[in-house]
Amino acid sequence: MQQQQQQQHNGGDASQRIARISAHLNPHKLQKMEAKTVLERSNCRAKGGSPGFKVAILGASGGIGQPLSMLMKMNPLVSVLHLYDVANTPGVTSDISHMDTGAVVRGFLGPQQLENALTGMDLVIMPAGVPRKPGMTRDDLFNINAGIVKTLCEGIAKCCPKAIVNIISNPVNSTVPIAAEVFKKAGTYDPKRLLGVTMLDVVRANTFVAEVLGLDPREVDVPVVGGHAGVTILPLLSQIKPPCSFTSEEAAYLTSRIQNGGTEVVEAKAGAGSATLSMAYAAVKFADACLRGLRGDADVIKCAFVPSAVTELPFFASKVRLGRNGVEEVYTLGPMNEFERAGLEMAKKELAGSIEKGVSFATK
Ligand SMILES: NC(=O)c1ccc[n+]([C@@H]2O[C@H](COP(=O)([O-])OP(=O)(O)OC[C@H]3O[C@@H](n4cnc5c(N)ncnc54)[C@H](O)[C@@H]3O)[C@@H](O)[C@H]2O)c1
Numbered sequence: 001m002q003q004q005q006q007q008q009h010n011g012g013d014a015s016q017r018i019a020r021i022s023a024h025l026n027p028h029k030l031q032k033m034e035a036k037t038v039l040e041r042s043n044c045r046a047k048g049g050s051p052g053f054k055v056a057i058l059g060a061s062g063g064i065g066q067p068l069s070m071l072m073k074m075n076p077l078v079s080v081l082h083l084y085d086v087a088n089t090p091g092v093t094s095d096i097s098h099m100d101t102g103a104v105v106r107g108f109l110g111p112q113q114l115e116n117a118l119t120g121m122d123l124v125i126m127p128a129g130v131p132r133k134p135g136m137t138r139d140d141l142f143n144i145n146a147g148i149v150k151t152l153c154e155g156i157a158k159c160c161p162k163a164i165v166n167i168i169s170n171p172v173n174s175t176v177p178i179a180a181e182v183f184k185k186a187g188t189y190d191p192k193r194l195l196g197v198t199m200l201d202v203v204r205a206n207t208f209v210a211e212v213l214g215l216d217p218r219e220v221d222v223p224v225v226g227g228h229a230g231v232t233i234l235p236l237l238s239q240i241k242p243p244c245s246f247t248s249e250e251a252a253y254l255t256s257r258i259q260n261g262g263t264e265v266v267e268a269k270a271g272a273g274s275a276t277l278s279m280a281y282a283a284v285k286f287a288d289a290c291l292r293g294l295r296g297d298a299d300v301i302k303c304a305f306v307p308s309a310v311t312e313l314p315f316f317a318s319k320v321r322l323g324r325n326g327v328e329e330v331y332t333l334g335p336m337n338e339f340e341r342a343g344l345e346m347a348k349k350e351l352a353g354s355i356e357k358g359v360s361f362a363t364k
């Protein structure tokens with residue numbers, strides 16, 4: 001009796017324990033298991049596992065996905081980390097699972113395992129899809145990435161309709177509207193839970209502005225509004241913290257560098273993809289803010305591309321307050337100078353077309 005109790009405490013006898021661990025890591029075995037069993041397993045903690053949130057990364061084997069998965073495995077707010085991709089998840093999962101941090105990691109490979117990957121998740125981060133090559137715009141990715149985002153969002157609507165969704169896949173200005181339409185069609189749409197990740201624009205803005213001002217980038221906070229492509233990326237330098245003023249040449253230089261930061265990386269990588277490491281850093285900064293909001297922390301404020309009423313457009317990036325339900329408050333743009341007001345008009349014009357393109361793709 002005592003021996004039986006001890007075995008239960010240890011998670012069953014030795015052969016049961018070994019079978020369970022290898023099933024966790026082997027997606028082919030997982031494929032055969034019932035969704036219910038997977039959910040039950042998701043809910044239990046590996047020995048030493050921390051209490052926290054369940055996070056899925058869709059596109060986990062990619063250039064962004066791998067460092068993002070590694071950094072999320074290091075995040076103390078994460079208890080369960082599901083890594084999904086259509087390629088290479090067994091290797092990435094095996095590798096990351098050896099890190100001695102609290103989160104339990106499980107890998108899921110291919111569409112048959114998408115539902116298991118998503119069931120029970122609190123936060124889904126989506127960097128799935130193709131990246132740019134030199135000479136391409138983000139909109140050139142639409143034809144491939146729109147379908148990928150649509151399918152993954154159908155899975156989210158079915159398996160974790162209450163999850164907070166962070167969309168990284170480009171073109172964000174269109175993929176976020178696609179996600180909204182998929183959720184509306186499924187009857188699960190909650191505008192508070194859908195966020196396009198524009199954090200990299202803020203990260204870049206802080207870095208480039210700090211360089212010009214001779215400051216530590218960690219002391220700088222530049223709001224970046226609008227969207228996530230070319231002129232739709234609108235840094236509000238007049239609202240920088242700490243307050244600083246810029247000459248018109250400085251403002252023009254910085255705005256252009258921030259708007260073209262993605263292209264700068266695409267060209268430097270010369271055909272090998274776009275920003276991955278800085279994006280993984282930015283995605284984790286943003287995901288961590290979402291989790292802190294879910295935990296109930298006060299005053300968690302970040303910029304994101306969200307369903308919005310701050311302009312006449314249905315989606316817009318601006319500062320938002322994150323809380324237990326996702327986006328608790330979308331802030332208005334605040335006072336802008338003439339240069340920024342002109343930028344806003346250009347941004348809105350391009351954004352309107354990109355949003356419409358996403359909506360009509362998802363509703364056709
Ligand atoms: N929002 C941003 O600020 C930002 C920044 C950088 C990159 N991006 C975008 O992120 C996306 C990914 O970039 P990357 O450099 O990681 O690309 P990548 O090609 O290195 O990785 C993409 C991953 O997605 C996977 N994938 C493809 N189809 C899938 C599907 N149906 N389901 C699940 N996974 C699938 C691939 O197998 C691959 O592992 C691109 O669209 C890129 O433009 C956005």
Ligand SMILES: O=C(O)C[C@H](O)C(=O)O
Nearest residue numbers: 132170261262263274275
């Ligand atoms: O530029 C790209 O294509 C990737 C991403 O959107 C970025 O801003 O780095």
